[in-house]
Amino acid sequence: MSETLFDKILRKEIPAKIAYEDEHVLAFHDIAPQAPIHVLVIPKEKWTGFADLQTGDPIKLGLYMASIAKAAAHLGLDPNGYRIVFNQGRDGQQTVAYIHAHILGGRRLSWPPG
Ligand code: 5GP
Numbered sequence: 001m002s003e004t005l006f007d008k009i010l011r012k013e014i015p016a017k018i019a020y021e022d023e024h025v026l027a028f029h030d031i032a033p034q035a036p037i038h039v040l041v042i043p044k045e046k047w048t049g050f051a052d053l054q055t056g057d058p059i060k061l062g063l064y065m066a067s068i069a070k071a072a073a074h075l076g077l078d079p080n081g082y083r084i085v086f087n088q089g090r091d092g093q094q095t096v097a098y099i100h101a102h103i104l105g106g107r108r109l110s111w112p113p114g
Contacts, residue, residue, distance in 0.1 A: 006042050006098035020071040024063045027071040027103070036106030037075055037082070041068045047099040050088040068101045077105040085113075 008014040009028060016028035019039045030038040043064045047053060053061055072082050082105030087094040 001046065001048060002097065004096050004098040006040075006096055006100060007046070010042060010044065020074045022067055022070065024060075025067040025071065030102070034102075035104040035109065037077065037103065039071060039075060039103045041071050041101040041103060042098060043067075048097050049094055049099050050086045052099065068103065072103050072105070075103065075105070077103070081105065083109050 005014065009016045010026055018026065018028050020027040020041075023044070025041050025043055027039050027041040030040055041064075043060070045060060047056055068084060072078065072084075075082075082103055085102040085104065086092075086099070087102070
């Protein structure tokens with residue numbers, strides 16, 4: 001599995017504005033936010049992308065999902081809602097080969113996405 005920018009952010013070798021952290025995930029603010037709140041959540045144990053979850057440990061996957069929800073709550077997004085996005089592969093516009101959930105919120109988001 002090749003090294004990515006997010007491996008370095010996880011190891012704190014590259015600075016990022018940390019939004020939430022627990023034993024399973026690190027969440028940090030996106031450098032190019034697409035909403036008033038735009039946070040990326042990566043698991044501390046790496047998967048390359050969403051496609052890897054087909055064979056991933058379902059318990060670890062569940063803990064990842066729970067921590068994404070905890071990060072959103074920590075950001076104060078529960079009352080008004082938010083969107084979780086996983087971009088997968090080339091056509092999904094995934095640019096970093098380390099799975100990451102985008103949490104987008106802080107405004108009314110449009111639907112459908114582009
Ligand atoms: P993807 O397109 O792979 O789903 O999302 C990658 C995200 O990483 C993009 O939204 C991009 O703005 C963000 N990003 C790229 N480089 C950096 C960086 O150095 N720091 C932070 N915090 N976010 C980054």
